[in-house]
Amino acid sequence: MKTAALYAFVALLPTFANAQAQTWQQCGGIGWSGPTTCVSGTTCTKLNDYYSQCIPGASSAPATTPPATTPPPTSVPTSVPPTSPTTGTGSTPTASPNNPWTGYQVYLSPFYAQEVTAAAAQISDKTLAAKAASVAKIPTFTWFDTINKTADLGTYLADAQSIQKSTGQKQLVQIVVYDLPDRDCAAKASNGEFSIANNGQANYFNYIDQLVAQIKQFPDVRVVAVIEPDSLANLVTNLNLQKCSNAQQTYLACVNYALKQLSAVGVYSYMDAGHAGWLGWPANLSPAAQLFAKVYKDAGSSPFIKGLATNVANYNALQAASPDPITQGNSNYDEIHYINALGPLLQQQGFPATFIVDQGRSGQQNLRQQWGDWCNIKGAGFGTRPTTNTGSSLIDSIVWVKPGGECDGTSNSSSPRFDSTCSLSDADQPAPEAGTWFQEYFTTLVSKANPPL
Ligand SMILES: *[C@@H]1O[C@H](CO)[C@@H](O)[C@H](O)[C@H]1NC(C)=O
Numbered sequence: 001m002k003t004a005a006l007y008a009f010v011a012l013l014p015t016f017a018n019a020q021a022q023t024w025q026q027c028g029g030i031g032w033s034g035p036t037t038c039v040s041g042t043t044c045t046k047l048n049d050y051y052s053q054c055i056p057g058a059s060s061a062p063a064t065t066p067p068a069t070t071p072p073p074t075s076v077p078t079s080v081p082p083t084s085p086t087t088g089t090g091s092t093p094t095a096s097p098n099n100p101w102t103g104y105q106v107y108l109s110p111f112y113a114q115e116v117t118a119a120a121a122q123i124s125d126k127t128l129a130a131k132a133a134s135v136a137k138i139p140t141f142t143w144f145d146t147i148n149k150t151a152d153l154g155t156y157l158a159d160a161q162s163i164q165k166s167t168g169q170k171q172l173v174q175i176v177v178y179d180l181p182d183r184d185c186a187a188k189a190s191n192g193e194f195s196i197a198n199n200g201q202a203n204y205f206n207y208i209d210q211l212v213a214q215i216k217q218f219p220d221v222r223v224v225a226v227i228e229p230d231s232l233a234n235l236v237t238n239l240n241l242q243k244c245s246n247a248q249q250t251y252l253a254c255v256n257y258a259l260k261q262l263s264a265v266g267v268y269s270y271m272d273a274g275h276a277g278w279l280g281w282p283a284n285l286s287p288a289a290q291l292f293a294k295v296y297k298d299a300g301s302s303p304f305i306k307g308l309a310t311n312v313a314n315y316n317a318l319q320a321a322s323p324d325p326i327t328q329g330n331s332n333y334d335e336i337h338y339i340n341a342l343g344p345l346l347q348q349q350g351f352p353a354t355f356i357v358d359q360g361r362s363g364q365q366n367l368r369q370q371w372g373d374w375c376n377i378k379g380a381g382f383g384t385r386p387t388t389n390t391g392s393s394l395i396d397s398i399v400w401v402k403p404g405g406e407c408d409g410t411s412n413s414s415s416p417r418f419d420s421t422c423s424l425s426d427a428d429q430p431a432p433e434a435g436t437w438f439q440e441y442f443t444t445l446v447s448k449a450n451p452p453l
Pocket residue numbers: 008146147148149193
């Protein structure tokens with residue numbers, strides 16, 4: 001349903017054909033067709049059958065390499081989640097009970113910054129172009145929506161680590177884990193690369209292993225993750241759809257694996273919880289709380305599982321001046337009402353969850369024909385800037401999860417990923433494929449930003 005997010009960061013680097021892989025990039029593995037040699041000072045090091053990486057220094061594998069006993073993806077049982085592989089470092093990270101953002105500076109994705117800078121350069125109005133360019137300094141999350149992007153995480157973490165060393169300012173990298181098999185079971189625009197019928201669960205476990213292998217190399221850089229937008233919310237309300245009911249057990253096993261593995265390397269996780277107009281309906285609150293609390297407990301109640309992310313890639317205000325008419329019938333007409341309703345239910349179920357709320361595209365309100373409309377909503381503007389000054393003890397941070405300007409889905413009805421939501425009258429058209437840059441949309445987000453840029 002949501003963005004397919006980013007092209008690979010490697011697009012910024014020299015093309016594969018005549019290049020060596022850069023530090024921390026992939027240099028081999030089953031199915032890999034890129035470069036197999038590494039830049040000077042690094043060695044192509046096998047992490048598993050599917051993944052080799054350019055690691056600085058000697059050819060002997062570093063202590064952080066996953067142990068040889070890590071099961072290859074094909075041997076992963078399909079019904080029993082495997083136990084955590086032990087790490088090579090031996091030290092188990094300890095979760096801070098505080099807000100994960102406190103004391104940290106958020107790392108800016110160089111990929112999004114580059115997209116924004118290129119987009120601003122195309123705007124002829126000088127005042128608007130300057131406002132557009134300023135968006136490059138506002139932190140968003142980076143979406144890892146295909147396995148071949150996982151190597152980019154190492155590039156970002158290495159960059160963040162060097163900023164941390166040179167400035168003394170601790171860095172926090174924000175990521176979205178988004179590659180479930182049969183992804184987006186209730187919509188079409190963000191269909192993923194893995195299918196349950198074709199080894200999807202094992203492929204997903206491998207995807208998580210790749211992210212974890214990168215994160216392990218940089219224990220001093222903090223990582224915060226949003227886990228699988230829409231997935232658990234679909235299990236609350238859309239099990240009547242065949243694709244969602246088929247996916248139920250696999251989604252649960254995959255999210256469980258992601259939470260456990262990421263917690264083991266010190267990543268702070270927030271599970272996606274839809275938004276006020278989805279799970280915020282009174283009838284959905286209690287089933288949602290039960291599901292999220294169960295997933296939390298099944299993943300060992302790790303203190304690294306901080307809570308839930310709401311309004312990801314959506315348009316709801318945190319605090320609406322007045323209810324949008326489309327919210328009629330739901331007393332939880334904005335995100336703060338939703339969070340204030342869900343938070344105590346989670347507490348009762350034993351999950352002391354806190355929240356983060358996406359406000360990246362929530363600057364303008366009362367734009368939609370129906371609350372469920374989600375695709376490239378016309379007239380949307382950038383919203384409240386990311387801040388930990390949230391006005392609510394339940395909310396750790398206002399964030400921008402969706403990188404504004406990347407398309408939600410194509411309006412081309414001949415495309416295999418066409419979702420009819422993207423051709424509704426409140427959707428901006430013509431729109432390109434999900435995740436690709438949508439210049440006209442970005443320009444509107446800039447001009448309608450509230451507060452203004
Ligand atoms: C990464 O994977 C996606 C989906 O499988 C594919 O469309 C894309 O071409 C791949 N990109 C690269 C750089 O290999």
